[in-house]
Amino acid sequence: MPESAIFADRSKLSPRYIPQELPHREAQVQQLVHAFSEAAHDPDRFPLTVLQVIGVAGIGKTTTVTKATKTIEERFAQNRLTLKMAYINLKLQGGNKFAIYRFLLERLAPDLPSQGLSAEEMLRYLLRYLRDNKQYAIIVMDEIDYLIKTSKDTSIIYDLTRLNEFEPDKPCNVKGVIFIARSTDFYSRLDPAELSTLGRVPLEFSQYTLEQVSDILSSRCARAFNPKAIGSDVIDKVAKITTSAEVNGDVRYALDLLLYAGNLAESQGTGRVTLEHVRKVHGQTHPSMTTEEIEQLSKNHIASLIAVVRALKSKKKQYVELKDVRLHAAELAEQLGIKKLDVEDYIDDLKARRLIEMRSLKEIGLHGASLAELEPVLLAKVKKQQQ
Numbered sequence: 001m002p003e004s005a006i007f008a009d010r011s012k013l014s015p016r017y018i019p020q021e022l023p024h025r026e027a028q029v030q031q032l033v034h035a036f037s038e039a040a041h042d043p044d045r046f047p048l049t050v051l052q053v054i055g056v057a058g059i060g061k062t063t064t065v066t067k068a069t070k071t072i073e074e075r076f077a078q079n080r081l082t083l084k085m086a087y088i089n090l091k092l093q094g095g096n097k098f099a100i101y102r103f104l105l106e107r108l109a110p111d112l113p114s115q116g117l118s119a120e121e122m123l124r125y126l127l128r129y130l131r132d133n134k135q136y137a138i139i140v141m142d143e144i145d146y147l148i149k150t151s152k153d154t155s156i157i158y159d160l161t162r163l164n165e166f167e168p169d170k171p172c173n174v175k176g177v178i179f180i181a182r183s184t185d186f187y188s189r190l191d192p193a194e195l196s197t198l199g200r201v202p203l204e205f206s207q208y209t210l211e212q213v214s215d216i217l218s219s220r221c222a223r224a225f226n227p228k229a230i231g232s233d234v235i236d237k238v239a240k241i242t243t244s245a246e247v248n249g250d251v252r253y254a255l256d257l258l259l260y261a262g263n264l265a266e267s268q269g270t271g272r273v274t275l276e277h278v279r280k281v282h283g284q285t286h287p288s289m290t291t292e293e294i295e296q297l298s299k300n301h302i303a304s305l306i307a308v309v310r311a312l313k314s315k316k317k318q319y320v321e322l323k324d325v326r327l328h329a330a331e332l333a334e335q336l337g338i339k340k341l342d343v344e345d346y347i348d349d350l351k352a353r354r355l356i357e358m359r360s361l362k363e364i365g366l367h368g369a370s371l372a373e374l375e376p377v378l379l380a381k382v383k384k385q386q387q
């Protein structure tokens, strides 16, 4: 018995799933693999290689880097060498340098205690550990622009790009550091020394064309849906929405849309996803706010966002003032039985995540929101986190 009339395997649409095929990014995967092609032959002589991958949201940057590092790991394994990838999403793991280095240590050198060590010691011990255990590593720092935008301490770039200078007379077993960012705007917050260590030209990912998004979605749908449950008309429609100015090519949104349209078709027992299902779901969701984006938020972030939504609704305006948001936040805290929250602590971060638009303290809004539908989704999420 299939799982459902609609889905063959709905998890294949999840943002966490790494697809087997990556249409229209094979060249970039190859480019990254190529940058480390010599490393598996003579790793100790291979220099620390720093790369940057830049491009807008949801166009396969993380997935491409993950795929490439997997291939590099395999090449090392073929030569009986161990290479590990440490992937850090700075929006999730965020915080300060200590938290980030501790995470690196836990990932790459789990036997080493990190308590009581300075940031520099943590890196030094990590390098020694890798050398002593004949292991190699590639560090991937995703959303580096978010970290640089929200933190005053930008020295993490300087530290990581100079790991080979910690003990210059010994080989550095971290072979690569790959920074991923949505744009190069964060350069302006770096000092010249940090900027120069970032070096060379970034690998810029261009946005997918309409035909490319159609191909990509066809390949994802072939694994996620039952063959008769979805047609090319639906895929083309979703591709069109995805390449519209509003969604700006974010494939993550397209996958969400397909999942929810599929769920709707399933609940209605139609046996097939129709254009109407897609239209309905698209009308109800918020393109700049995908499920993954909401999953990453803390309870207080979501509560602050709900306060913005409620303030906008009650004022019936495009923008509201911070004091309106505060008022609604206080009410909401009471309703949910949580501690009163200082929305200003979360508003800046919501802005950095591009979930809200803040022109000034008197002009706070949402990016092209569909307010009526957003609130119940957020409320359900905050209540779930309270359980």
Ligand SMILES: Nc1ncnc2c1ncn2[C@@H]1O[C@H](COP(=O)(O)OP(=O)(O)OP(=O)(O)O)[C@@H](O)[C@H]1O
Residues within 6 Å of the ligand: 014, 015, 016, 017, 018, 019, 021, 022, 023, 024, 025, 055, 056, 057, 058, 059, 060, 061, 062, 063, 064, 181, 182, 216, 220, 251, 252, 255
């Ligand atoms: N060429 C492709 N083939 C199949 N799936 C793809 C492709 N490009 C992107 N995707 C899917 O789209 C979603 C978003 O991709 P990914 O997380 O790699 O984007 P990103 O550019 O790193 O985005 P962000 O900047 O928001 O982190 C993932 O679920 C990924 O599997």
